[in-house]
Amino acid sequence: MATPVSSQTESVLHRSRAGFTESSLTMLKQEEGLVDVLQMEDGGKPRLDGSERGLSGLYLSCFDMLFTEDAAWLVKVAGASAMPSQRVEPVCPEPEQCPVIDSPGLGTEAVSPGLEEQVEERSLEQVQTLVVGEVLKDIETACKLLNITPDPTEWNCSNVQKWLLWTEHLYRLPHVGKAFQDLDGKDLCAMNEEDFRLRSPQCGDTLYAHLDIWKSAAWMKERCSVGDNRITEGEELWSEADSSCSGQPIHLWQFLRELLLKPHSYGRCIRWLNKEKGIFKIEDSAHVARLWGLRKNRPAMNYDKLSRSIRQYYKKGIIRKPDVSQRLVYQFVHPV
């Protein structure tokens, strides 16, 4: 695995304009390549459609969108004629060689100065804003699913373990939770990259980089909210009819709705067949069960039990089987 980040000791002091440290952004950029590799792992078929993506996945989705919807624009932005218009195959064997979005001087010699430069500058800002927005959204989604706060410094030991499990799960890292036992969020945030490596030689650097992204996001959020009551995009999402801030334990049907709300992240494991009628299909029953188990702190959760809970909704008139019954297809009785 590529070492995503190096020498981040001063990163907190050098937040970029968008609020993310240079190292976090570097990692995000490099993940673009990494994700392609990860998604090739089963049977060599690229999986670009949804779940288990997390930050990198959303980041990639963002690029999918740009490439498919406005390929010409992005090619111009990047100033790279070699840029593919579709991301079907991994574009670069080494992450270091991947096209990056805000490299100073990237492609600048190919573009004439003046107006075009300004346009490019603005486009880069737009891309950066887009990426940052997606990262924030993804962190918030993870928070909802794990029932933890976005700010790592507020985590208790159990929250830290949840985050580790989640990150390991998303990025298919080996399980290293034990190496971080009895650490709360403050302890974790106080650790540097070397500390992470000491505790986990295999993926300490990766975990450190991911935590750095979370720290940066929390830092940004705090900065945005100070003296500014305007609702940010993140907070808007946060205030959706969501379970995690109501204090009430989340219901399974709410959880399923939340997953369905994020096709970007979970479309591969659960998706609408007919949103208007509230008909949805569980595409990966084991994965949805795992997510539910994570959310409820029930490691032994499986689809057998989850589906039993869904069936309890039949009598209550919350969920039913659609008129034409299909395997793994259910219908909300009262679609929104």
Add this chain to the structure above:
DNA sequence: AATTAGGAATCTC
């Protein structure tokens, strides 16, 4: 083999 259905006991808030 996986999914569906529902009874029943138990757990958790």
Add this chain to the structure above:
DNA sequence: GAGATTCCTAATT
């Protein structure tokens, strides 16, 4: 007590 979990048997796909 509500809602979810766990375990179960039996039927269906």
